[in-house]
Amino acid sequence: MKAAVFSGPQRIRVLDVETPKADSNEVLIKTKAIGICGTDLHFYSGKNGTLKDLFEQIKTIIFPSKTIIGHEFSGFVFDKGKNVHDVKLSDRVTAWPIIPCHECKYCKMGLMNLCENIRSWPGVFSEFVKVPSKNIVKIPTGLSYEEAAMLEPLACVIHAIKLAKIEKHHSVAIFGAGTMGLLILQLTKSFGIEKILATDILEFKLEMAKKLGADTVMNPLKISPHEKKRLMKDVDIAFECVGGSASTLNQALNLINKRGRIIVIGTFTSLKQINMLKFRQKELIMVGSEASERRDFLDGIHLLINGRVKVKPLITHKFPLENIKEAFEVALEKERTKSIKVQIIP
Ligand SMILES: [Zn+2]
Numbered sequence: 414m415k416a417a418v419f420s421g422p423q424r425i426r427v428l429d430v431e432t433p434k435a436d437s438n439e440v441l442i443k444t445k446a447i448g449i450c451g452t453d454l455h456f457y458s459g460k461n462g463t464l465k466d467l468f469e470q471i472k473t474i475i476f477p478s479k480t481i482i483g484h485e486f487s488g489f490v491f492d493k494g495k496n497v498h499d500v501k502l503s504d505r506v507t508a509w510p511i512i513p514c515h516e517c518k519y520c521k522m523g524l525m526n527l528c529e530n531i532r533s534w535p536g537v538f539s540e541f542v543k544v545p546s547k548n549i550v551k552i553p554t555g556l557s558y559e560e561a562a563m564l565e566p567l568a569c570v571i572h573a574i575k576l577a578k579i580e581k582h583h584s585v586a587i588f589g590a591g592t593m594g595l596l597i598l599q600l601t602k603s604f605g606i607e608k609i610l611a612t613d614i615l616e617f618k619l620e621m622a623k624k625l626g627a628d629t630v631m632n633p634l635k636i637s638p639h640e641k642k643r644l645m646k647d648v649d650i651a652f653e654c655v656g657g658s659a660s661t662l663n664q665a666l667n668l669i670n671k672r673g674r675i676i677v678i679g680t681f682t683s684l685k686q687i688n689m690l691k692f693r694q695k696e697l698i699m700v701g702s703e704a705s706e707r708r709d710f711l712d713g714i715h716l717l718i719n720g721r722v723k724v725k726p727l728i729t730h731k732f733p734l735e736n737i738k739e740a741f742e743v744a745l746e747k748e749r750t751k752s753i754k755v756q757i758i759p
């Protein structure tokens with residue numbers, strides 16, 4: 414099969430590799446749509462600082478010689494192991510990208526996304542991927558493959574929203590209007606939240622945030638500190654969806670109401686100093702949100718089918734697998750390309 418093999422920063426190319434075979438409890442999926450995630454971009458750009466360990470893990474444990482990254486995808490069942498009975502050939506599917514050990518204390522508590530011995534399968538930027546049958550999530554006919562490949566980021570956002578303990582009267586600020594921020598925006602809106610502020614340093618993302626229901630948008634680079642203070646007055650819940658080396662966490666800390674709740678979703682690639690005095694004085698609550706649980710995928714399907722969340726407007730670019738390098742460049746250079754979610758259609 415053809416697969417995009419990743420061999421270091423800016424080095425990704427399509428090679429012929431051996432097509433995986435489904436073991437007795439596995440399903441072999443022919444991929445139909447694959448999303449480029451922020452995490453993939455951190456690996457590609459080489460700016461993976463605190464992610465280095467994670468990357469080494471993927472490289473050595475999961476795919477020793479040929480590293481294939483990626484985890485957002487959809488496709489159909491091409492083959493299956495002899496013990497797999499809950500899916501048929503040709504079923505349209507996606508999959509939860511975590512293999513928990515089912516033995517550690519977190520797995521026993523049902524917190525599989527926090528498993529101490531977590532594994533994931535070889536990445537999905539390829540024509541076929543094999544997945545444990547337990548991870549499979551069937552896609553209803555009303556959803557396209559492209560939309561279904563958005564279920565993974567949507568599931569992460571659903572997980573984060575559950576941790577936010579959001580209530581109708583809350584006002585929300587979203588730092589970062591990329592895929593995650595725009596999904597949070599739609600979800601909070603659909604829960605009946607009225608005051609939603611979205612911030613980003615790229616104008617086209619703010620335009621999209623407006624279109625999708627933000628009542629206030631703000632580009633922190635383009636307004637005075639005074640105006641910033643005014644717009645960010647009275648925030649109960651802040652979602653940090655930027656990560657990298659951004660200073661958004663401290664911005665949230667400075668501006669949020671006392672007893673406010675900050676949910677950290679962004680992938681931080683450098684260690685950040687946080688104003689702990691402010692944190693204490695305001696009696697803030699800060700919650701990290703790590704990936705998703707399988708049931709978040711099922712919730713995501715309901716939200717898409719009911720039209721409460723729209724993912725199509727977020728898919729701005731599509732490329733064939735052969736052009737994956739160009740796809741990564743387009744996803745990385747957002748200011749030039751105005752990309753939000755870039756997908757590979759193999
Ligand atoms: Zn992702």
Ligand SMILES: [Zn+2]
Pocket residue numbers: 513514515516517518519520521527528529530531
């Ligand atoms: Zn475990």
